[in-house]
Amino acid sequence: MNLNKYTTGVLLACILWVCSCSKYDWWNGKTGDLTNKNLPYVSCNVDSTSDSSITLTVITKVDTTVSTTKITSQGVCWSTNPNPTINDSKITTITNSPTTFAIVIAGLKPKTTYYIRGFAINHTGQKDSAVAGYSTPQITITTPAHSNYTFGQIFKGGMIFYIDTTGQHGLICDLSDLTFTSKDTAGTVTTVDSFPWSVVNRNRIFLNNGTAIGTDGSNTQAILVAFDSLNSPNFDTLHLPNIAASICRSSHGGDTTWYLPTKDALYLMYKNLAARGYGNFSKGSYWSSSDYILNGKVYAWAQYFGNVNQYYFNQSSLLYVRGVKKF
Helix, strand or coil, X not given: CCHHHHHHHHHHHHHHHHHHCCCCCEEECCCCEEECCCCCEEEXXXXXXXXXXXXXXXXXXXXXXXXXXXXXXXXXXXXXXXXXXXXXXXXXXCCCCCXXXXXXXXXXXXXXXXXXXXXXXXXXCCXXXXXXXXXXXXXXXXXXXXXXXXXXCEECCEEEEEECCCCCCXXXXXXXXXXXXXXXXXXXXXXXXXXXXXXXXXXXXXXXXXXXXXXXHHHHHHHHHHHHCCCCCCCCHHHCCCCHHHHXXXXXXXXCCEECCCHHHHHHHHXXXXXXXXXXCXXXXXXXXXEEEECCEEEEEEEECCCCCEEEEXXXXXXXXXXXXXX
């Protein structure tokens, strides 16, 4: 065997194999593996949607243990076809530093499915060619039909904070924080503006309430039935203790179409109203109808209205309440 020819052939085959790899992969000399770790790390989340725009948060990072190449461009790309790239529609940020940023995609067509990915571009050192890293998985959004409704609009005694894909229906919330006023035998009037999620010392009952929009009605009913049965053999929402779910009913004269919002609904209430300066919300936490179990103890989710964060609280905690209603 001609050893020189054999060695040359192997080397040539290796070079051709590396060159034939996708531009999204390359040889990492540190580990000897084909990898894409040199790409910037990108994640992308939807903050809010309307009939003509989408607001997203993108996070970009660089793994300095693998790559010292800097980000040269970053932003969001989208298309009506899956797996959009930087060759499709895109918006680029003004900063090239690894960071967290928000981008609004405006002017979208109604009733159209879009695929969205965050991206970041750097140079891999391979002939100074630009390589893009994309967020995974891609985001899929179907824009609603054109709607005459807008976030913050006063409608049917509440404020619109969610519009569904038909453009004709959604959710409203109370115009102000709910309160309860009582008078004792001496005539002293007391008004409270924060309430527990359940009656005292009952946080061992797990209802497994949903978090998604649309489950607020069944969630609220489950709460009322479970905790009313602990106080009276007769189901009557107006005679419940002042827990978050019951205050949504009693504040509207017993109207059974007002509910305690879900965890997801509260998030949209913050993003589409409070974050835009609508609704006169308190800078505190608001109860959702979604409960949560951890290590055998049951809590309930709440939305903090000072930022996007959500937390779970002991059910006896006193938090603010806003009811929601479908339209």
